[in-house]
Amino acid sequence: MRAYERTGVLSPTDLVLPTKQQLEKGVAILECVQEIPCNPCVDACPVHAISMKDINAPPVNDYEKCTGCAKCVGVCPGLAIFVVKQQGTKALITLPYEFLPVPSPGDVVQALDRVGAARQQATVKKVVKRGKTMVITVEVDAAVAMDIRNIRV
Amino acid sequence: MRIQSHPILDFQQRKKLAFSFNAQPLVGEQGDTIASALHAAGITTLTHSVRYDSPRGFFCGIGKCSSCLMRVNGIPNVRTCIAPLHEGIRVETQGTYAGLPDAEFQTHSKTTIRVDVLVVGAGPAGLCAAVEAASQGATVLLVDENPSVGGQLIKQTHKFFGSKKERAGTRGIHIATELEGELRGLEQQGHVRVMTEATVIGCYERRAEHHRFGVVQREQYTSYLYDVQCRAAIIACGAMENMVLFPGNDLPGVYGAGAVQTLMNVYGVKPGNRVLMVGAGNVGLIVSYQLLQAGIAVDRVVEAAPIIGGYHVHAAKLRRCGVPIHTSHSIKEVLGDDKVQGAVVVALDEHWRPKPGSEERITCDTICLAVGLTPSTRLLAQIGAHQSFIPEAGGTVAVHDQHMQTSIKGVYVAGDASGIEEASTAMIEGKIAGLAAAVSLGRTKNQKLLSQYHRDLEQLRAGPFGEKPRIAKTKITQLAEVPHARV
Ligand SMILES: Cc1cc2nc3c(=O)[nH]c(=O)nc-3n(C[C@H](O)[C@H](O)[C@H](O)COP(=O)(O)OP(=O)(O)OC[C@H]3O[C@@H](n4cnc5c(N)ncnc54)[C@H](O)[C@@H]3O)c2cc1C
Ligand code: SF4
Ligand code: SF4
Numbered sequence: 208m209r210a211y212e213r214t215g216v217l218s219p220t221d222l223v224l225p226t227k228q229q230l231e232k233g234v235a236i237l238e239c240v241q242e243i244p245c246n247p248c249v250d251a252c253p254v255h256a257i258s259m260k261d262i263n264a265p266p267v268n269d270y271e272k273c274t275g276c277a278k279c280v281g282v283c284p285g286l287a288i289f290v291v292k293q294q295g296t297k298a299l300i301t302l303p304y305e306f307l308p309v310p311s312p313g314d315v316v317q318a319l320d321r322v323g324a325a326r327q328q329a330t331v332k333k334v335v336k337r338g339k340t341m342v343i344t345v346e347v348d349a350a351v352a353m354d355i356r357n358i359r360v
Numbered sequence: 361m362r363i364q365s366h367p368i369l370d371f372q373q374r375k376k377l378a379f380s381f382n383a384q385p386l387v388g389e390q391g392d393t394i395a396s397a398l399h400a401a402g403i404t405t406l407t408h409s410v411r412y413d414s415p416r417g418f419f420c421g422i423g424k425c426s427s428c429l430m431r432v433n434g435i436p437n438v439r440t441c442i443a444p445l446h447e448g449i450r451v452e453t454q455g456t457y458a459g460l461p462d463a464e465f466q467t468h469s470k471t472t473i474r475v476d477v478l479v480v481g482a483g484p485a486g487l488c489a490a491v492e493a494a495s496q497g498a499t500v501l502l503v504d505e506n507p508s509v510g511g512q513l514i515k516q517t518h519k520f521f522g523s524k525k526e527r528a529g530t531r532g533i534h535i536a537t538e539l540e541g542e543l544r545g546l547e548q549q550g551h552v553r554v555m556t557e558a559t560v561i562g563c564y565e566r567r568a569e570h571h572r573f574g575v576v577q578r579e580q581y582t583s584y585l586y587d588v589q590c591r592a593a594i595i596a597c598g599a600m601e602n603m604v605l606f607p608g609n610d611l612p613g614v615y616g617a618g619a620v621q622t623l624m625n626v627y628g629v630k631p632g633n634r635v636l637m638v639g640a641g642n643v644g645l646i647v648s649y650q651l652l653q654a655g656i657a658v659d660r661v662v663e664a665a666p667i668i669g670g671y672h673v674h675a676a677k678l679r680r681c682g683v684p685i686h687t688s689h690s691i692k693e694v695l696g697d698d699k700v701q702g703a704v705v706v707a708l709d710e711h712w713r714p715k716p717g718s719e720e721r722i723t724c725d726t727i728c729l730a731v732g733l734t735p736s737t738r739l740l741a742q743i744g745a746h747q748s749f750i751p752e753a754g755g756t757v758a759v760h761d762q763h764m765q766t767s768i769k770g771v772y773v774a775g776d777a778s779g780i781e782e783a784s785t786a787m788i789e790g791k792i793a794g795l796a797a798a799v800s801l802g803r804t805k806n807q808k809l810l811s812q813y814h815r816d817l818e819q820l821r822a823g824p825f826g827e828k829p830r831i832a833k834t835k836i837t838q839l840a841e842v843p844h845a846r847v
Contacts, residue, residue, distance in 0.1 A: 212667040213687050215640075215675030241672050242823040244784070245521035247529035262523055263823030282529050284519035285673030306653060307367045323682025339368045339531075340519075357680040 211240070216321045219353055225270045225291075230352075233275030233292030233299070237266050238356075239285055251282040277301045277344075281337025290344075291352050298352035299332060304341040309334065310360045318347050319357040326351050329358060361630040362400050363654050368517045368531070371628035377447045393507070394440035394451055395421070395428050396627035404612040404699065406430055406440060410456050415698050417612030421619030422512075423505050424600045424736065427610075430454060432581050435461050441619075444507050444557070446580060470585040475501045475553070477797050478573055478590040480560045480739065483511020484783045485775025485790035486596035487539040492794030493594070494551040497803040501588060502543070502552060503575055505559040509543065510536030511598055511775075512618065513783060515625040517653070518646055521671075522784040525816065532783065533625075539787075558586075563593075563743045569770060569801075592770040592797040595740055596790060599733035599754065599776035604638065608694025609729075617647040617730035624654045632726035636703050637661040638691050642670035644730030649678050651728075659724050662689040662705050664712060671825070691727065692719060700725055733780045743771060748839055752832035753779030761840040762814065763796035764789055772797055779832045788817045 211217050217238055225234045235256075237248065242263045249257050249266060256272035257279065259265075277290045280303055290301035300318075310316050310331045318329035329345035336342075347355050363371055375390040381398060388397025395406060395418055405415040406428045418428035423442035432438040433450050436458035440451070475498075479490045482504035490502040508514060516532025527535050546552045558577035564587075565572035571593050575586040601616030603609060613632065615623075617639070620631045635656060637648045640663035648658045661678070666688050668675045675685060688708045695702035707718035734755040741747060745758040746767035758766045758773050765772050772793040775786035792813045798804050821830045 208667060211672055211676075215668055215672065215679040215685050217672075217676065238676065239673055241825075243521060243671050243673070243825055244523070244820045244823055245528060246523055250524060251529075261822065262819060263826070284521050284529055285671065286677045287673040305367050307365055309367075319680060319682070321676065321680050323680050 223267070224353070227293075229270040230291060230293040233290055234270045234273045235268055235275065235277070235279055235288050235290045237268050237288055239283070239287040240265055243285075245284065247282050247284065248279045248288060251279045253278060277335075277342055281335070281340045281342040286340070289356060293349050293352060296349050297346055298349045299344050299346055300329075300352065300355050301333075301342060301344040302356060302358070304343045304358065305339065306360070308360050309341050310343065310358070314360070316345065317359040318345060318351070318355045319359055320351070320354040321356050323357065325359065326355060329355070361402070363624060363628045363630055366628075367653055369625060369628070377445055379445060379447070379449045379451060381451045382453060388445045392445040392627055394430070394432065394438070394443050394445050394449075396623060396629050397445045398440070398451070399623060399631070400627075400629045406612075407453065408456075409610065413456075414610065415612055416610055417615070419603070419614070419619060420601055420616050421622040429458070431458065435581050438581055442506050442557075443578070443581065449581075468584055470587050472587045472589065473501055473553070474589045475499045476591050476801055476803070477501070477794070478503065478560070478571070478588055478593045479596060479794075480593065481511065481596035481598055481775070481777070482506075482509035482554070482556070483596060483598050483775055483786065484513055484535070484539065485598075485777070485786040485793075486511070486594065487543060488787045488790030489594045489596060489772075489774055489794035489797075490552055491539065491542045491546060492791045493798045494546045496795060496798035496806065498798045498801055500552045501555065501590070503555045503558045503560050505557065507557055509540055509554065509556060513539075515618070515621045516646075516783070517625050517650055520784065522820065526784040526787060526820070535783070555586075560588075560739060562739070566743070566768070571770065591801055592772065594764075594772040594774060594790075594793045594797060595758075595777055596773070596775045596786075596793075597736040597739060597777045599735050599780055601729065602732045602734055604691070604729060604731050606691055606693050608696070608700075611694055611696060611698070611700050613696070613700030613725055614694060614727045614729065617643050617728040620726070620728050621647050621650060624656070625650060630654060630656055632700075632724070633657060634659055634724040635726045635728055636691065636705070636722060636724045637728050637730060639663060639730035639732070640668045640670055640675065640685055640687065641730060641732070642674055644728070645670040645674035645678055647728060647730060648683060649674070649681070652678075652681055652683070658683045659722050660705075661685045662691060663687045664690045664708055666710075690714070694727060695721065700727055703727055733776060735777050735780060737777060740766065740771075740773060740777070743768060745771060745773075748836070750779065750832050750835050752828045753836065757836060759836055759839040762837055763810070764793040765796060767840070770797075770800070779829060779836065781829045785817060785820055785829065788813050788820070792817075
């Protein structure tokens with residue numbers, strides 16, 4: 208049994224992590240590790256970076272191809288895709304958000320990790336509406352880039 | 361308690377409707393059911409146990425559990441969870457015995473409807489069955505006992521999985537609208553007739569290619585009887601939410617998770633302010649997340665099994681909102697005398713027995729049970745379709761072949777009623793049943809499309825989460841191959 212099957216929380220060892228260069232470019236981390244019948248992320252990617260053996264296989268992102276455009280973030284029904292882009296000591300996290308109130312660029316919000324604990328304050332950089340899912344980019348410290356996965360406004 | 365703002369749904373201001381409850385004046389809204397209007401006014405006790413006189417509220421919210429029966433305008437036993445609210449009605453709680461009505465009712469003679477195919481239930485399975493059969497040239501009557509079509513889809517605000525063909529990435533509510541659009545198009549062309557607030561109550565006659573069903577349609581709490589004569593019938597009645605045994609499980613405030621989802625996402629009414637969710641399958645996880653979206657706190661999710669049964673992605677989005685999931689834990693009892701005031705949860709050992717001393721009291725006003733579903737098969741049983749207990753299908757189901765035909769020629773089954781699964785597979789099963797019925801009636805010969813649908817189904821069931829339905833359907837179709845005369 209994997210720990211996440213009991214807890215619902217992934218650890219970085221469950222994921223294929225990008226290299227430093229790839230992180231600096233900005234890439235989509237697909238936190239979707241089980242074999243579930245789903246594939247909209249594959250169709251959403253304009254550069255065909257995401258692939259899948261068959262519809263039940265977990266998606267794989269080719270970090271070399273991925274441009275970090277975040278198109279897939281607002282499409283994924285599992286709300287499981289996050290774009291991480293490192294910029295020196297800071298990092299930009301782009302995440303899906305389906306709560307009210309919706310923040311505006313410039314707002315300071317709480318940055319939450321995978322168990323919903325507030326780890327630090329984050330500045331909202333960008334808000335894009337994808338249907339009713341908001342795709343929000345926040346700036347946090349690079350040290351917590353692989354931990355921050357939600358915000359509280 | 362109405363939901364004021366919601367990230368996914370727009371609850372617009374609607375016309376106010378005045379009504380009375382036990383002589384007390386109340387105001388509901390256009391689009392409410394009687395039960396949702398009462399909930400919005402804070403009234404959750406709808407009936408009392410006949411034997412113990414203890415208070416009860418509704419459990420299922422979709423017209424299946426009978427714990428919402430009330431007297432309306434003098435008519436007893438109205439299922440208030442699916443009966444629309446109308447201006448000026450008189451709603452009363454019933455005593456131990458409902459009493460004979462002093463209101464006028466059943467004074468109308470029956471009306472006959474003749475069609476090729478009767479489809480029972482307008483969930484994803486029934487909608488797809490009706491659209492498919494009608495597109496292939498059959499005349500279709502689609503009947504659903506709820507006020508709107510869509511079945512469970514109308515409360516599913518989340519985006520669906522699957523592939524593009526099954527409309528993955530689209531929210532359940534929008535899939536319902538899209539399917540209804542196709543249906544209404546065919547209705548306008550005269551290929552389909554749709555009856556809502558109408559229950560198929562039984563089969564009254566059966567000969568080759570000739571089935572007669574009784575349908576009761578309600579209008580302003582008065583019932584009208586229809587004699588539906590069809591050449592084929594597709595039963596897509598869906599499923600019922602399961603109950604678990606623990607002291608206090610019948611108190612108002614203990615609901616099926618789907619019932620709470622209906623109340624908040626269809627009617628815009630909050631069930632309470634703090635919820636304990638029992639069960640970490642997809643339903644438990646999804647409804648917990650939707651409770652948060654409606655502005656309702658979720659204390660925790662308890663799951664008796666050692667692992668989370670639902671998809672990890674659903675669990676992850678709940679966890680990152682700070683909701684704990686306790687596996688190997690269950691509910692021991694409910695606290696409160698006439699409504700839920702809390703609960704005791706307990707850890708379970710590896711044999712699923714409560715660990716003494718591990719009890720924890722929590723404060724909540726609502727308990728949601730998301731512990732599985734049981735196929736609704738009473739109509740199929742009444743018709744005399746051969747049934748079998750298949751644990752992987754969620755209970756007793758009608759044995760059916762690959763084309764969804766039961767042991768009775770011309771009677772098909774589809775969706776959750778044929779084994780608990782998902783909306784995506786329910787839609788394909790509905791298409792198969794609709795197409796197979798049209799083929800058998802000589803309306804089309806499209807075998808190629810039929811094999812395509814079978815391939816789509818196979819693909820969706822290929823992964824580890826498809827194992828249970830895969831086993832269930834193999835068992836069911838193998839049973840159907842056992843030679844027994846088709847009657
Ligand atoms: C909370 C919840 C979350 C879910 N999430 C997902 C998901 O994310 N993805 C997914 O694929 N699936 C999901 N599902 C499962 C999916 O909703 C069901 O599998 C699907 O709705 C089954 O479709 P159906 O048409 O068989 O039944 P239903 O949708 O239940 O429809 C049955 C209809 O039949 C009507 N009916 C019953 N008896 C009669 C009668 N005698 N006369 C007239 N009408 C009758 C009922 O009123 C009802 O409208 C979820 C289910 C629940 C409860
Ligand atoms: S971020 Fe853009 S390029 Fe990268 S996987 Fe997603 S859609 Fe494709
Ligand atoms: S769309 Fe999301 S949930 Fe579906 S396979 Fe891709 S990453 Fe997983």
